[in-house]
Amino acid sequence: MLLPGLLYFLVYKYLPMWGILIAFQDYQPFQGFFGSSWVGFKHFETFFTNDAFWMLFRNTFILAVYNIVFFFPLPIVISLLLNEVRKEFFKRFVQTLIYIPHFVSWVVVVGISFLFFSTEGGIVNTMLNSVGKEPVNFLLSRDWFRTIVTSQVIWKETGWGTIIFLAALxxxxxxxxxxARIDGAGRWRQMWHITLPAIRSTIIILLILRIGHFLDSGFEQIFLMVNPMNREVGEVFDTYVYSTGITQGKFSYSTAVGMFKSVVGLVLVVFANKLAKKFGEEGIY
Structure with missing residues (x-):
């Protein structure tokens, strides 16, 4: 029974890890792994001294902070609210309603955003015109880019994120x-002293895993939302890897960028896990 799962991780997760070797080579597809020349840390040095490095790091970092601050707590809050609902039919209806966006592709989500925020016939700008306000070009604005991207993540993934917390509850x-009721505790005190401590370990584990993906902003969503006007605040490591590795053919350089991102994620997971254990939590290992 374990064999299919083991084969999946072996073929699709572990074997491809050998590909990180090309980060230390001037990889040429026709020469292969063993025919390409070794250059050591040349591509890492090029990346760290590139003017784009700090822009990419800043953009990715800010989006990651937005997701942790604004998105991560929402599934917990909604799970607590749903746990307090006594009408089972209403509870199931709300759960189904908030799960559905998870199954919508990012292409559709971005398309919906265009319908809402476009300057030509967009719902939001139409409403602004109706009250005498000037239209705002949200889709080209640097100031609105991060807000829109984070809002898309919240709308799409918050409902799906409640599944684990509801299972824990x-x-x-x-x-x-x-x-607690016999001792006179109300609903709020029950939630604070019983419900939250009961799911605290689950919250900590998911937070550690989320921190491990701190620099993963998501390629598809960002790629669809970025344009020449907001690229300065929208370009992240994932889209940079695509533009340099696929469109420009710099396979070794883009692999070095991806490896840097993975190493940072590993370091953050180890650090967050040790910090959690220091405060008495179990952690993930």
Missing amino acids: AGVDPQLYEA
Whole structure:
């Protein structure tokens, strides 16, 4: 029973890791891994001294902070609210409604954003015109780019993120709530002293895993939203790897960029895990 899963990780996860070797080579497709010349850390030095490095790091870092600050807590809050709903039909209806956006592709999500924020017939600008305001070119604006991108993530993934937290809440012993009610605790105190401590370990583990993907801004969404007017605040490591590796054919250089991102993610996971253990949590290993 384990064999299909093991084969999947071996073929699609571990074997491709040998590809990071080309980050230390001047890789030529026709010469292959063993025929290409070794250059050591040349591509890393080129990347770190490139003027684009700090722009990419700043943009990726800010988007990551936006996601952790504004997106990560929302599934927890919604899970707590749904846990307090006593009407089972209404609870299931809301769950289904907020799960659906997860199955919508980023192409459709960005298309919906264009319908809302376009200057020509966009719903938001039409409303602004109706109250005498000047239209705002949200899609080309540097100031609005991060807000729109983060809002898209919130709308698409918040509902799906509640699944794990609701599963954790289902495991809370109902007798704890009964004992709290007997002691005179209201709904708020029950939530604060029973519900939140019960899912604290789940929150910590998911936060550690989220930190591990700190520099993963998501290629498809950003690629579809970036344009020449907002590229200075929208270009991130993922889109940079695509533009240099695929469109320009710099395979070794783009692999070095991707490897840097992965190493940073690994360091952050190890650090966050040690910090969690220092505060008495289990961590992920």
